[in-house]
Each structure stands twice: as C-alpha cells, then as structure tokens.
Amino acid sequence: MKIYALAPNENWICDRFVKEWNKNNLETIASSPYDCDVLWLLADWCWNQIDYRKIDRSKTKIIASVHHIVPSKFNNHNNVKEWKIRDSLIDAYHVPCEKTKQQIVNLTKKPIYAFPFWTNSKMWHPLDKKVCRSNLSLPDNKFIIGSFQRDTEGSDLISPKLEKGPDLLVNTIESITNTKDVHVLLGGWRRQYVINRLEKLNISYTYNELPDFFVLNQMYNALDLYLVTARYEGGPQSIVECGLTKTPIISTDVGLAYEILNPKSYTKNIENILNCVYDVNWAYEKSKEISIKQKGFEPFYKMFSEMK
Numbered sequence: 001m002k003i004y005a006l007a008p009n010e011n012w013i014c015d016r017f018v019k020e021w022n023k024n025n026l027e028t029i030a031s032s033p034y035d036c037d038v039l040w041l042l043a044d045w046c047w048n049q050i051d052y053r054k055i056d057r058s059k060t061k062i063i064a065s066v067h068h069i070v071p072s073k074f075n076n077h078n079n080v081k082e083w084k085i086r087d088s089l090i091d092a093y094h095v096p097c098e099k100t101k102q103q104i105v106n107l108t109k110k111p112i113y114a115f116p117f118w119t120n121s122k123m124w125h126p127l128d129k130k131v132c133r134s135n136l137s138l139p140d141n142k143f144i145i146g147s148f149q150r151d152t153e154g155s156d157l158i159s160p161k162l163e164k165g166p167d168l169l170v171n172t173i174e175s176i177t178n179t180k181d182v183h184v185l186l187g188g189w190r191r192q193y194v195i196n197r198l199e200k201l202n203i204s205y206t207y208n209e210l211p212d213f214f215v216l217n218q219m220y221n222a223l224d225l226y227l228v229t230a231r232y233e234g235g236p237q238s239i240v241e242c243g244l245t246k247t248p249i250i251s252t253d254v255g256l257a258y259e260i261l262n263p264k265s266y267t268k269n270i271e272n273i274l275n276c277v278y279d280v281n282w283a284y285e286k287s288k289e290i291s292i293k294q295k296g297f298e299p300f301y302k303m304f305s306e307m308k
Contacts, residue, residue, distance in 0.1 A: 001028060001037045001038065001304060001305070001308070002028060002029070002030035002035075002036045002037050002038075003025075003028045003029070003030060003036060003037065003038045003039075003040055003304060004029075004030040004031075004032065004033045004036040004038070004039050004040065005017075005018045005021050005022065005040045005042060006018075006033060006039065006040065006041050006042060006046060006049065006050070007019075007042055007046075008042065008043045008045070008046040008049075009046075012043075013235075013237055014042040014043045014065075017042055017117055018042055020118070020120060020292070021297075021300075024292060024297065025297070028304075033050055033055070034051075034054045034055055036060055037059065037060060037061065037307075037308070038060070038061050038062075038063060038304050038307050039055070039060055039061070039062045039063070040062075040063050040064075040065070040094075040304075041062070041063065041064040041065065041090075042065050043065060043067065044064040044065065044066045044067075044086065044093075047064060047086045047089065047090075052089055061091045061092070061307040061308075062089060062090050062091050062092075063090070063091065063092050063093065063094055063303070063304075063307065064086070064090050064093055064094070065093070065094045065095070065096070066093055066094070066095050066100060066103075066104055066234075067095075067096060067100065067234030067235070068099070068100045068103065068163075068232050068233055068234040068255065069100070069103045069104065069232070070163045070232050071232075072162075073163075083107060087107070087108050087110065090108075090110060091110060091111075091307065092110050092111040092112070092113065092303075092307065093108065093110060093111070093112045093113065094112075094113045094114075094115075094300075094303065095112060095113070095114050095234065096114075096115070096116045096117055096234045096235060096255065096256065097114065097116065097234060097235075097255050097256050097259065098114050099254065099255060100114070100234050100255075101114040113299070113303045115299040115300075116235075116240070116256055116259065116290055117235070117237070117290075117296075118290055118291065118292050118296025118297055118300075119240045119241070119243075119244055119287050119288075119290050119291045119292070119296060120291065120292055121244055121288065121291045121292070121293055122292075123213050123217065124217055124220070124240075124241045124244035124245050125217065125244060125245060126221060126245055126246045127217065127218060127221040127245075128221070129221055129222060132218040132219075132221040132222040133222045135218055136185075136206070136208075136215075136218060136219065136222055137206075138183065138185065138206060138222055139183050139204075141181070142181050142182065142183040142204075143176070143180040143181060143182050143183070143224045143225070144182075144183050144184070144185055144222060144223050144224050144225075145173055145176065145182060145183075145184050145185070145223065145224065145225050145226070145227055146184075146185045146186075146187075146219065146220065146222075146223040146225070146226045146227070146247070147169055147184070147185075147186055147187075147194070147226070147227055148186070148187035148188050148216065148219065148220075148226075148238055149164060149188050149236055149238060150164070150188045150189045150190035150191065151164045151165075151166030151169070151190060151191055151193050151194050152166070152190040152191065152192045152193040152194075153190075154190060157190065157192050158192065158193065159193070160193045161190070161193075162231060163230060163231050163232040163233075164229075164230050164231075164233075165228075165229035165230045165231050165252065165270070166193050166194050166197075166229075167193075168229035168231075168252075168270050169194060169227055169229040170194055170197040170198065170201070172227060172229055172270070172273055172274065173198075173203060173227070174201055174203070175274060176274070177201075177203060182203060182204075183203075183204045183205065183206070184198060184203060184204070184205040184206070185205070185206050185208075185219055185222065185223065186205055186206070186207045186208070187207075187208050187209070187211055187216060187219055188209070188210075189209065189210070191207060191209070195207060217245060220241060220242060220245040220247045221245055221247065223247050223248065224248060225248050225249070225250065225278070226238060226242045226247050226248065226249040226250075227249075227250065227251075227273075228249065228250070228251035228252060228254065228257070229251075229252055229270060229273065230251075230252055230254045230255070231252070231254070232254060233254035233255035233256075234255050235255050235256055236254075236255060236256075239251065239255065239256045239257060239260050239261065239283075239287075240256065240260055240287040240290070241287075242283060243260055243261075243280075243283035243284050243286060243287025243288075244284065244287045244288065244291070246280040246281075246283075246284050247280070248278040248280055249261065249265065249278055249283065250265050250266065250267075250273055250274075250276035250277075250278055251265065251266040251267075251273075251276075252266065252267060252268070252270055252273065253266050253267060253268045259286065260283055260286045260287055261279070261282065261283055261286075262277070262278075262279035262282040262283070264276060264277045264279065265277060265278050265279055265282070265283070
C-alpha cells in the first residue's frame with residue numbers, strides 16, 4: 001500500500017509528523033498525491049491544496065486528520081459550508097483524541113479513527129536540569145514555568161488565541177508568584193499576548209522563538225513546571241513531550257491529558273489547576289507506550305489497511 005502524507009507546510013508540528021512518517025516508513029511512500037492508495041491530509045484545512053479532479057477515486061482513499069474544533073470559530077456559515085464540501089471528498093477521519101471525535105461525530109457519517117500521534121523518544125528524553133539551565137542562561141535559583149505553544153492570533157498579533165488559554169496561563173502564573181520566585185520560559189511563534197502581560201506584571205521571562213529540537217528538549221528539562229491551560233486542544237504534543245522528558249506538567253482537561261496524565265494532574269476547572277499534582281513517572285510510562293520504538297505507528301497501519 002502506497003501512502004502520500006500531505007504536510008500543510010506551515011513549519012508546524014504536522015510537517016514534523018510527515019517527515020517522521022516518511023523516514024520510518026520508506027516502503028509506504030507514494031511519490032505523488034495523484035498516484036497513491038491513500039492520500040492522508042495531516043491537517044484537514046490543507047484539503048484545498050489538492051486538485052481532486054486528478055484523483056482516481058476508485059483507487060485512492062482520502063483520510064483527513066482533524067486536530068480539534070473551536071466552536072466559536074467553527075459555527076459560522078463559511079466554516080460549516082467548507083466542512084460539508086470537504087466531507088464529500090473524504091473517506092474517513094483521524095482524530096488524536098476522543099474529545100475531538102465527540103466534536104465531529106455529528107458532522108459526518110464517515111468513519112472516525114481516534115488515537116494519538118506517535119512520540120519520538122530519540123528526540124525527547126530526560127537531561128540534567130542544572131546543566132540545561134546553564135546552557136540556556138536561565139536563573140538557577142528561580143521556579144521556572146514553561147509554555148511552548150503560540151497564543152496570539154496571527155491576524156493582529158495582539159488578540160489572545162483564546163482556545164489556547166493564554167489569559168488563563170498568565171492568571172495562573174500570577175497566582176504562583178504569590179508563593180514562588182517565578183521565571184517564565186517561552187517558546188514558539190506568536191507569544192506577544194503573554195509577553196505583553198508578563199511585562200505589565202513585571203514577571204521575568206526568557207523567550208526562545210524557534211528553538212531547534214535539541215534546544216527544545218533542553219528547555220523542557222530546565223523546567224520546574226509546564227502549564228497547559230488550553231480551552232480546546234487535539235494534543236497538545238507538549239503533554240507527551242513533557243512525559244518523555246519527565247517534565248512536571250499540570251493541565252486543563254483537554255486533548256490527550258486524560259490519556260497521558262495521572263487523573264490528579266489535570267482538571268476540568270481552571271480555578272483548581274494549582275491543586276493538581278504532577279506525576280512524571282505516570283506520564284513517562286504512558287508517553288513511552290506510543291513511541292516510535294514501541295507501538296506508535298501500529299494504529300495508523302491498521303487504519304490504512306482498513307481503507308483498502
């Protein structure tokens with residue numbers, strides 16, 4: 001079976017997934033989206049990069065990965081119309097968690113496969129905290145909190161991307177400053193909203209916009225705590241990356257939290273997040289189960305085989 005994995009080419013995590021899939025599954029790679037057994041859209045919104053008139057639908061099946069839906073952004077005429085058009089072209093969906101499945105189950109009659117993306121233990125692994133802080137020029141005597149995902153709308157680089165919960169993130173960090181001397185370590189694009197608020201609150205921070213994976217692994221290992229305060233998520237992959245690096249993490253009940261974290265480590269109510277208790281060993285074992293070395297690719301093989 002030949003599979004063409006279509007990346008959105010946004011320098012985003014889906015592009016990394018495509019590279020990892022192709023590197024580890026050379027025998028499955030198709031050379032063209034128009035000459036394959038399965039066309040896999042790693043992000044459903046990149047569906048219009050393809051000319052479907054050139055696809056032999058008697059031969060090629062199309063699977064789209066839907067990461068999550070933000071109700072306030074989805075429920076307008078244009079988005080619903082686009083979903084219906086796309087749905088007419090797609091044979092099945094993949095979602096990374098059960099929460100996303102529940103978001104789309106009433107929007108389609110097509111099969112929905114729910115399982116997380118794999119993890120890469122060669123990329124994410126524990127390191128010595130003090131060494132990492134020294135390498136990254138971070139203060140050794142502060143409580144360092146991390147957040148490595150974009151939080152600001154690209155339309156104006158001012159407005160908070162509310163599904164990611166940047167307002168909740170800063171509120172939580174501010175609460176922690178009541179008892180700890182905090183320094184914040186930020187990574188990723190579009191962190192302007194959080195940076196502006198941290199500066200107004202006079203909370204110190206370090207921002208590494210686009211670290212490579214070697215540096216990002218050190219950033220995880222330098223932390224005392226990683227915070228996920230999102231309202232909607234398909235992952236985030238930071239949950240499994242914290243798991244593999246044994247980084248302390250607490251989270252809202254989004255995406256993969258219930259699959260990877262100890263139930264004591266996440267909450268449905270953001271007001272209670274500081275009552276959560278991290279469990280690095282639990283998260284490590286759960287994240288390791290879906291690593292490339294173990295069975296991370298297996299559910300994908302099964303899904304593709306069922307598309308014949």
